[in-house]
Amino acid sequence: MNRVAEILRHVRRSPEGRLGLIILTAIILAGAAGPLFLPDPLAQPDILGGANLAPGTGHWLGTDQLSRDVLARVVSGARISLTVAFIAVALSITLGAAVGLVAGYVGGWVDVILMRVVDGALAIPRLFLLLLIVAVWEALPLAAFIVLLGTTGWFGTSRLVRGEVLRLKTEPYIQAAEALGARRHRVLFHHLLPNTAGPVLVAATLGVGNVILLEAGLSFLGVGIRPPTPSWGGMILEAQEVLFVAPWSSVFPGLAIVLTVLAVNLVGDAVREAVDPQHA
Amino acid sequence: MTNTPPPPPAPTGDILLDVRDLGIGFVDASGTETIARPVDGVSFSLRRGETLALVGESGCGKTLTSLALLRLVPAPGVIDPASRVTLNGRDILTLDTESLRALRGKRIAMVFQDPMSSLNPVFTAGAQIIEAIRAHERVSSSAARSRALALLHEVGIPEPEARIDQYPHEMSGGMRQRVMIAMALAPEPDILIADEPTTALDVTVQAQILEVLDRLQSIHGLAILLITHDLGIVAGRADRVAVMYAGKIVEEAQTEALFAQPSHPYTQGLLASIPRLTGPRSQLRPIGGTVPEPTRWPTGCRFHPRCPQVMDRCRSDPPELLQIGRDHRMRCWLAEGS
Numbered sequence: 001m002n003r004v005a006e007i008l009r010h011v012r013r014s015p016e017g018r019l020g021l022i023i024l025t026a027i028i029l030a031g032a033a034g035p036l037f038l039p040d041p042l043a044q045p046d047i048l049g050g051a052n053l054a055p056g057t058g059h060w061l062g063t064d065q066l067s068r069d070v071l072a073r074v075v076s077g078a079r080i081s082l083t084v085a086f087i088a089v090a091l092s093i094t095l096g097a098a099v100g101l102v103a104g105y106v107g108g109w110v111d112v113i114l115m116r117v118v119d120g121a122l123a124i125p126r127l128f129l130l131l132l133i134v135a136v137w138e139a140l141p142l143a144a145f146i147v148l149l150g151t152t153g154w155f156g157t158s159r160l161v162r163g164e165v166l167r168l169k170t171e172p173y174i175q176a177a178e179a180l181g182a183r184r185h186r187v188l189f190h191h192l193l194p195n196t197a198g199p200v201l202v203a204a205t206l207g208v209g210n211v212i213l214l215e216a217g218l219s220f221l222g223v224g225i226r227p228p229t230p231s232w233g234g235m236i237l238e239a240q241e242v243l244f245v246a247p248w249s250s251v252f253p254g255l256a257i258v259l260t261v262l263a264v265n266l267v268g269d270a271v272r273e274a275v276d277p278q279h280a
Numbered sequence: 281m282t283n284t285p286p287p288p289p290a291p292t293g294d295i296l297l298d299v300r301d302l303g304i305g306f307v308d309a310s311g312t313e314t315i316a317r318p319v320d321g322v323s324f325s326l327r328r329g330e331t332l333a334l335v336g337e338s339g340c341g342k343t344l345t346s347l348a349l350l351r352l353v354p355a356p357g358v359i360d361p362a363s364r365v366t367l368n369g370r371d372i373l374t375l376d377t378e379s380l381r382a383l384r385g386k387r388i389a390m391v392f393q394d395p396m397s398s399l400n401p402v403f404t405a406g407a408q409i410i411e412a413i414r415a416h417e418r419v420s421s422s423a424a425r426s427r428a429l430a431l432l433h434e435v436g437i438p439e440p441e442a443r444i445d446q447y448p449h450e451m452s453g454g455m456r457q458r459v460m461i462a463m464a465l466a467p468e469p470d471i472l473i474a475d476e477p478t479t480a481l482d483v484t485v486q487a488q489i490l491e492v493l494d495r496l497q498s499i500h501g502l503a504i505l506l507i508t509h510d511l512g513i514v515a516g517r518a519d520r521v522a523v524m525y526a527g528k529i530v531e532e533a534q535t536e537a538l539f540a541q542p543s544h545p546y547t548q549g550l551l552a553s554i555p556r557l558t559g560p561r562s563q564l565r566p567i568g569g570t571v572p573e574p575t576r577w578p579t580g581c582r583f584h585p586r587c588p589q590v591m592d593r594c595r596s597d598p599p600e601l602l603q604i605g606r607d608h609r610m611r612c613w614l615a616e617g618s
Contacts (some may be wrong), residue, residue: 172398181385
């Protein structure tokens with residue numbers, strides 16, 4: 001669509017945006033294609049002799065205490081982290097946009113009820129809520145984890161979209177569409193929704209960075225993505241015991257987290273700049 | 281001449297739209313108490329193929345009146361239940377949502393004041409015209425597109441094939457207003473409400489847009505309700521003129537009669553404030569003051585605080601709309617003395 005294309009063009013032109021896009025693309029490509037060329041991230045070829053090897057020959061980023069290849073695990077972790085983040089954010093943006101659209105457009109008591117629910121949900125810290133659920137749910141499947149992240153992240157987006165809809169509702173072109181006999185759902189999805197694309201895109205990009213951190217945090221606490229599936233947070237957790245013997249097995253996943261979140265936020269800032277040049 | 285309240289003109293066969301005692305109230309936050317009546321007892325009718333100009337300053341209730349015809353009055357405005365708006369004998373104000381939607385655009389279409397913000401910025405001109413067509417008719421997208429092209433041609437857009445895929449921001453104000461007119465005409469309405477269609481445009485473009493409206497009216501037999509504050513564009517275009525002040529119609533006449541014999545002091549004031557290029561040079565005489573707020577309509581005649589010919593009774597007694605000539609009515613106590 002025109003507006004989104006325009007925003008992406010702006011992001012590519014800004015220096016931060018381009019740097020972010022380059023790093024992010026590299027990470028995505030590595031996550032997508034890397035595992036084809038790297039050893040099995042779960043394989044423990046030689047626990048006795050091949051554990052805690054320093055970066056170098058054969059293992060570019062060394063091996064961990066179970067003799068697994070750190071590079072292969074970091075790359076697999078990218079695949080998991082990004083997949084989790086993108087799906088969860090897509091889910092939360094969809095939910096948030098739907099609730100915000102309905103609340104803003106329908107108004108009245110529908111709006112009051114929806115927004116009070118959102119207020120209530122926003123009052124509960126997301127991390128605590130997630131911790132509670134995942135701590136109770138012993139064998140949490142990956143899909144359920146993603147759904148949990150998605151369904152707890154839409155509250156802010158719904159307020160954002162509602163505010164946009166309230167503003168857009170008074171735009172003459174919305175009135176013009178109604179005056180020309182456009183159906184209600186048409187006004188909602190065809191006229192209002194695309195015009196909220198800008199702020200929603202900002203929220204989505206920054207949301208991705210947020211979810212990556214959240215997932216890493218939960219995995220580090222041992223309640224997110226469960227071993228042996230490699231996740232960056234989980235790798236740092238496992239490598240704690242050997243922090244001084246083999247620092248590379250925790251430093252590299254940590255670097256991966258920092259680099260990814262940094263890249264996502266660079267892109268997010270550039271998107272924000274494109275959407276709202278005054279608040280650059 | 282006559283002192284009896286005017287009988288509403290007998291509806292004849294060719295009356296398309298009839299508005300009786302239209303009142304719009306602004307309600308307070310609880311939705312129960314009316315705190316202002318920006319439109320109060322407005323009646324007029326519109327015949328097939330004619331142009332009726334609704335004239336008045338900003339804030340006199342013209343736009344609200346026109347929005348009420350489509351039941352698009354924005355909150356906190358509420359249309360009085362006693363009002364009647366009939367289109368071909370059918371009461372618009374009691375229609376259910378779907379019949380109302382089917383009527384909007386299809387029978388009564390509207391061109392808005394500001395072409396800059398009345399087109400959706402994220403869709404091409406063509407997409408918006410096609411949407412207007414398909415809101416009312418099941419047609420294939422290729423058929424709708426060729427009709428959109430014909431419409432763009434009809435409203436005088438050069439190279440419609442190139443323009444149809446352009447976005448509003450790629451067009452000038454005049455172009456956009458032409459696109460708006462094409463959108464409004466797409467469902468082939470009977471009535472076109474043009475709310476200050478040229479106010480936001482350059483003078484030279486204004487003339488072109490008005491010319492387009494005139495041409496389309498003669499081709500399609502449209503009835504036009506022209507809302508404007510500019511008596512200059514009314515002359516030679518409208519068949520009849522209704523002058524509104526503070527939520528009421530204060531004078532109504534055939535256009536020639538109104539210009540030849542403006543009778544209400546407000547109409548006289550409006551005419552005296554238009555610059556003229558011909559005739560003896562005279563000082564422009566603006567009307568002092570501004571339209572009062574709808575929450576504070578003056579008692580008696582609502583124009584009395586600004587009226588140069590104010591009399592004692594004007595301050596206390598509201599005048600009725602009185603017949604002062606053939607098809608000529610005004611709401612002023614001066615009518616009694618004449």
